[in-house]
Amino acid sequence: xxxxxxxxxxxxxxxLIDGVRSNIHVLMLGVKYFVNPRRMTLVYPREYPKLSEGYxxxxxxxxxxxxxxxxxxxxxxxxxxxMIRVQEPDPKxxxxxxxxxxxxxxxxxxxxxxxxxxxxxxxxxxxxxxxxIVYDNLADMFWDLETFQREPEYKTAAEGRPVRIVIHEExxxxxxxxxxxx
Amino acid sequence: xxxxxxxxxxxxxxxxxRVIPSKxxxxxxxEVFIGPQHPGSGHMRIIIRVDGDVIVEADPDIGYVHRTMxxxxxxxxxxxxxxxxxxxxxxxxxxxxxxxxxxxxKLMGVEAxxxxxxxxxxxxxxxxxxxxxxxxxxxxxxxxxxxxYMWAMGDREVFIQLxxxxxxxxxxxxxxxxxxxxxxxxxxxxxxxxxxxRYMRKRLEEYRKMFLENPVIRSRLEGVGVxxxxxxxxxxxxxxxARGSGIAYDVRIIEPYEVYDELDFEVPVYTEGxxxxxxxxxxxxxxxxxxxxxxxxxxxEKKPREPIVDESIYKKYPPLHKKILESQGRAKLLPWMATxxxxxxxxxxxxxxxxxxxxxxVESDGGVNPYRVRIVTPSxxxxxxxKYALPGHRVMDLxxxxxxxxxxxxxxxx
Ligand code: SF4
Ligand code: SF4
Numbered sequence: 001x002x003x004x005x006x007x008x009x010x011x012x013x014x015x016l017i018d019g020v021r022s023n024i025h026v027l028m029l030g031v032k033y034f035v036n037p038r039r040m041t042l043v044y045p046r047e048y049p050k051l052s053e054g055y056x057x058x059x060x061x062x063x064x065x066x067x068x069x070x071x072x073x074x075x076x077x078x079x080x081x082x083m084i085r086v087q088e089p090d091p092k093x094x095x096x097x098x099x100x101x102x103x104x105x106x107x108x109x110x111x112x113x114x115x116x117x118x119x120x121x122x123x124x125x126x127x128x129x130x131x132x133i134v135y136d137n138l139a140d141m142f143w144d145l146e147t148f149q150r151e152p153e154y155k156t157a158a159e160g161r162p163v164r165i166v167i168h169e170e171x172x173x174x175x176x177x178x179x180x181x182x
Numbered sequence: 183x184x185x186x187x188x189x190x191x192x193x194x195x196x197x198x199x200r201v202i203p204s205k206x207x208x209x210x211x212x213e214v215f216i217g218p219q220h221p222g223s224g225h226m227r228i229i230i231r232v233d234g235d236v237i238v239e240a241d242p243d244i245g246y247v248h249r250t251m252x253x254x255x256x257x258x259x260x261x262x263x264x265x266x267x268x269x270x271x272x273x274x275x276x277x278x279x280x281x282x283x284x285x286x287x288k289l290m291g292v293e294a295x296x297x298x299x300x301x302x303x304x305x306x307x308x309x310x311x312x313x314x315x316x317x318x319x320x321x322x323x324x325x326x327x328x329x330x331y332m333w334a335m336g337d338r339e340v341f342i343q344l345x346x347x348x349x350x351x352x353x354x355x356x357x358x359x360x361x362x363x364x365x366x367x368x369x370x371x372x373x374x375x376x377x378x379x380r381y382m383r384k385r386l387e388e389y390r391k392m393f394l395e396n397p398v399i400r401s402r403l404e405g406v407g408v409x410x411x412x413x414x415x416x417x418x419x420x421x422x423x424a425r426g427s428g429i430a431y432d433v434r435i436i437e438p439y440e441v442y443d444e445l446d447f448e449v450p451v452y453t454e455g456x457x458x459x460x461x462x463x464x465x466x467x468x469x470x471x472x473x474x475x476x477x478x479x480x481x482x483e484k485k486p487r488e489p490i491v492d493e494s495i496y497k498k499y500p501p502l503h504k505k506i507l508e509s510q511g512r513a514k515l516l517p518w519m520a521t522x523x524x525x526x527x528x529x530x531x532x533x534x535x536x537x538x539x540x541x542x543x544v545e546s547d548g549g550v551n552p553y554r555v556r557i558v559t560p561s562x563x564x565x566x567x568x569k570y571a572l573p574g575h576r577v578m579d580l581x582x583x584x585x586x587x588x589x590x591x592x593x594x595x596x
Contacts, residue, residue: 003438005430006448008466010404010459019397029391040336054368054510056350071517077262113265113356118364119515123502127350165343169377172340172385 040173042163048132050162050178055129056114059105061148065124068101072116072125080109081116086145104148107141130154211238216580218246225591228568228584232577240572242565244594251596255555260286261519263555265356270559271593272353273338274313276305277535278593282555283358284439285531285544289524290360292492297482298362299440301490304375304478305348305357306440306533307471311382312341313536314464314471314588321461321585322393325402330393337385340378347371359515362491366511372483379472386469394458394465403458407571407583410455419567421538421560422467423587426460428453433534447474457586464588487511521550537561537588561594 042049051057073081083101090098103116103125117125128151135141163175210233217227227243251270255263267282268275280302287293294302315338322330342352347368349355357363393399409419414427424431432449434442450466452459489496491513499507503514526548532541538560545554564587571583 002443003432003435003445003447003449005432005435006450006466007428007430007453008450008462009453010462014400022391022395022397025391026396029388052347052350052368054350054365054512055346069517071520074517075261075515075520077258077265111265111354112351113354114350114364115261115265115356115515118512119517119520121500121502121517123506167340167343167374167377167381169380170384172337172381173343 038171040171040175042165042175045156045160047163047175048156048160049165049175051129053129055127055131056112056117057128057131058107058133058152059110059112059114059117059125059127060151061103061145062124062126063102063145063149065122066102067122067124069121070101070103071119071121072103075115075119076110077113077115078109078111080106080111082106084145102145102148104145105143107135107143108138128152128154130156132156214577217243224589225595226565226589228572228580230572230577230580235576235578237572237575237577237580240568242568244565244591246595247592248595249592252555252557255557256552259520259550260522260524260552261359261515263552264359265354267557268354268356269592270557270596271313271535271537271561271590273316274309274536274593275353275355276302276309276357277313277533278540278559279356280306280358280440281531281533281540282542282544282557283360283531284533285529285542286360286524288529288531289527289544289546291525292361292494294358294362294440294492295488295490296441297366297485297488298490300478300481301348301363301366302358303440303442303445304367304475304482305345305355305363307474307478308341308345308348310536311468311471312338312345314468315341317536317585317588317590318461318464321588324581324585325399327393327396327399330389333385333389333392337382340381344371344375344378347374359491359513359519361495362489362513364513364515366487366490366507366513367479367482368511372479375475375479379476382468382472386465389465394461400458402579402582403456403461403586405456405458406575406579407457407586408455409567409571411453413570414455414567417566417570418563419538420563421534421536422460422463423538423564423567425449425451426463427455431539433532433539437532439533441478445474445477447471447477457582460586460588489513523548523550524552535560537590537593538564557596559593559596561590562596565589565594 070083073083081103084104085099085101087097088100090096133152162178164178165173165175168174211231214230214232225246229241229243230237231239264279267279271278315334319331319334346352349357409427411428414424414429430451435449447470450463452462506512524546526546528545530543540560541558543556544552547553567587
């Protein structure tokens with residue numbers, strides 16, 4: 001089996017009868033969809049698509065797993081992730097503080113490529129499967145270390161009904177309601 | 183400049199180049215600027231000169247979305263340019279980044295394992311369909327056929343959904359990486375893909391009735407914007423535009439990459455060279471891509487899972503990474519990839535995107551950044567066709583010819 005070239009040519013300029021026939025075909029198709037329309041409208045935000053688990057949405061840090069290796073900040077193509085230094089109590093020397101580095105993220109810059117999640121050697125970063133979050137002002141899109149550890153509130157989920165979008169053989173994309181609201 | 187140099191007539195050959203003359207300038211011609219704000223021009227301007235209603239000259243004026251891709255590619259390591267180059271044609275993301283990745287692989291001396299190659303082809307073909315449908319939609323709305331516009335855009339969503347299930351992102355997948363791909367197929371993907379293929383086959387039949395054989399569309403496309411075979415060759419057109427003019431040129435056949443030589447498909451070539459022939463090439467290509475997807479999905483389902491990154495990279499995986507690859511099908515990156523050094527040398531990567539052949543010339547001086555990344559995109563090569571396809575037609579044919587060339591400014595301007 002190998003790819004090959006398929007030389008074809010168009011049919012000749014057609015007669016009037018052909019034209020009439022194709023016109024009728026088009027009209028019949030129109031009538032078919034008029035009687036039996038195939039619409040798929042997502043009434044967002046009353047309905048929202050429940051995205052698959054592998055979806056590359058917002059990125060959250062599990063701080064206790066982070067080993068401060070800075071790999072995530074180094075691989076970020078858009079320089080959205082940066083390391084900051086914070087003071088932490090040193091477990092080995094009680095009463096003393098030590099400096100530690102943690103990543104923070106600027107969602108104004110992030111392009112959701114997922115490199116940081118994939119490069120993290122300890123799986124300290126993970127994606128949540130939603131991305132439709134609105135901010136009142138740009139400054140809120142700089143996440144500090146505290147914000148970075150909490151999954152952002154998914155307001156759409158509080159108000160809307162989740163649907164799953166699946167591919168149907170006859171209808172193309174269809175939406176199926178999801179029962180569990182998680 | 184001497185008075186005899188005719189810039190617009192095409193005689194200017196002070197570089198010693200042979201210039202193909204377009205039409206002569208008549209006496210009472212008006213200059214009309216189509217774009218860059220015109221809704222049907224995209225991010226470009228076509229300067230046409232009209233004699234009455236007939237275009238006597240056309241000049242594509244490009245560069246409105248130039249983003250210095252080549253220069254930016256020189257300052258951010260080897261793996262970070264992948265999400266960047268995707269931005270040239272986001273709906274064709276895998277096709278447009280794969281040749282770069284392959285060029286870097288050649289320099290690094292790694293090779294994607296067989297399963298990763300199949301996965302790359304899978305996403306490439308999904309992208310090709312989505313890209314053709316997108317072009318098709320724009321083309322239809324240029325012609326005022328809003329039904330086809332809605333249909334094509336809606337059906338493109340099916341393939342975007344497939345890509346999203348596979349990669350986790352709708353458009354900018356950043357899927358191939360040097361040495362492999364980032365994810366294996368998720369559970370239930372083969373059936374989903376088969377359903378999409380069967381659905382699209384039925385739809386293509388309806389497209390034929392609604393659009394391709396529609397007498398109105400035919401009379402607007404037949405014999406319009408004819409690019410004869412020898413002109414297409416001289417201009418160096420690529421992709422469906424060349425294949426619509428009878429040139430059997432497709433990188434997947436000329437120099438098969440990944441696993442294209444193991445798959446059974448046809449590259450449709452039409453000889454007429456008009457807007458209709460170019461449209462038929464694209465529709466036929468969608469049908470052929472559906473065949474490829476079926477074969478690839480069958481293969482992926484039949485064969486046992488194996489690492490989707492190169493041996494040399496897999497060897498360095500710590501146990502956690504191996505576990506994740508096994509349980510989630512996610513190939514993790516290794517920290518050294520961010521600042522890796524690539525052996526000095528130069529490599530060429532070619533590939534067939536939805537719009538034609540793309541070439542990357544990647545040169546390394548052994549450092550952490552590419553020394554040079556030269557990109558020649560298919561749209562950059564096809565744009566010259568405007569100059570020769572438009573003259574002689576009426577202004578109303580301009581959208582038809584523009585749409586049939588499937589020109590994409592962000593890709594051409596880089
Ligand atoms: S997803 Fe990509 S752009 Fe966003 S922080 Fe991670 S590496 Fe940077
Ligand atoms: S890559 Fe992971 S472990 Fe390393 S600094 Fe980033 S979050 Fe922490």
